[in-house]
Amino acid sequence: GAVVSQHPSWVICKSGTSVKIECRSLDFQATTMFWYRQFPKQSLMLMATSNEGSKATYEQGVEKDKFLINHASLTLSTLTVTSAHPEDSSFYICSEMGLAGLSSYNEQFFGPGTRLTVL
Amino acid sequence: DAKTTQPPSMDCAEGRAANLPCNHSTISGNEYVYWYRQIHSQGPQYIIHGLKNNETNEMASLIITEDRKSSTLILPHATLRDTAVYYCIVIKAKTSYDKVIFGPGTSLSVIP
Numbered sequence: 001g002a003v004v005s006q007h008p009s010w011v012i013c014k015s016g017t018s019v020k021i022e023c024r025s026l027d028f029q030a031t032t033m034f035w036y037r038q039f040p041k042q043s044l045m046l047m048a049t050s051n052e053g054s055k056a057t058y059e060q061g062v063e064k065d066k067f068l069i070n071h072a073s074l075t076l077s078t079l080t081v082t083s084a085h086p087e088d089s090s091f092y093i094c095s096e097m098g099l100a101g102l103s104s105y106n107e108q109f110f111g112p113g114t115r116l117t118v119l
Numbered sequence: 120d121a122k123t124t125q126p127p128s129m130d131c132a133e134g135r136a137a138n139l140p141c142n143h144s145t146i147s148g149n150e151y152v153y154w155y156r157q158i159h160s161q162g163p164q165y166i167i168h169g170l171k172n173n174e175t176n177e178m179a180s181l182i183i184t185e186d187r188k189s190s191t192l193i194l195p196h197a198t199l200r201d202t203a204v205y206y207c208i209v210i211k212a213k214t215s216y217d218k219v220i221f222g223p224g225t226s227l228s229v230i231p
Contacts, residue, residue, distance in 0.1 A: 004162075034219065043206070044163070044221040059218075093162050095219075108153070108210065108219060110162035 003027055004096055006111035013084055014119055021079045021114045023094030029074040031097065034108075035067075038091040050077060084118045091115055122146070123207045128226040131201075137194040139225050141207030144188040151210050152183060154192045156203040157224070163206065166192065197229045 003026040013019050023033065032051055036044040048069050050056035056069040068080040077096075081088055095110040124142045131137040143152060151170050155163040167174055167181045169190070174181045180193040194201055206224040 112162045
């Protein structure tokens with residue numbers, strides 16, 4: 001399957017600072033990217049969906065001005081947590097979806113996740 | 120809301136088969152059933168997927184009922200490393216895409 005990387009794998013920051021998380025597709029051209037957030041002992045919660053070259057679609061309750069998503073190319077998406085606060089501490093996971101070659105189904109590939117801790 | 124329902128937790132003895140059920144009674148004709156698992160503090164890992172027919176790969180087998188309203192993931196010989204949360208989700212085929220909503224999944228504990 002495709003390889004998706006995230007950087008950094010973990011980050012600790014002070015309250016009020018901004019943090020950028022990168023999601024890269026290393027061998028796959030992703031038409032759609034998803035960003036998820038996961039709190040301890042909970043399932044993945046979809047934050048937003050983005051298509052290359054267009055604005056992201058945010059889920060209800062997710063502040064688009066706080067979680068800035070940029071999907072500038074088929075291989076790179078970034079999530080910037082602006083003015084981070086302790087309640088933003090979470091595990092952030094990106095995934096990419098695209099056609100698996102000539103197959104008839106969409107494939108979704110997940111990154112390894114980024115652990116954000118806001119002090 | 121998630122389109123699937125799964126039991127919240129299951130135990131399985133090491134070396135035995137683990138059978139994880141999933142209900143997807145509202146599945147559409149162009150939706151595939153996918154299974155992923157998530158080991159603690161890692162991103163989800165793809166296991167297997169299917170449309171109508173049963174599928175098998177090196178990791179698991181997927182049994183889909185004839186009416187497609189439910190499926191079972193089978194790990195034939197569970198090991199301690201199979202302890203994880205298993206997610207069953209449905210995804211549309213290539214003509215369109217739908218946002219993927221994860222339910223709470225099934226927390227599988229493989230016991231020595």
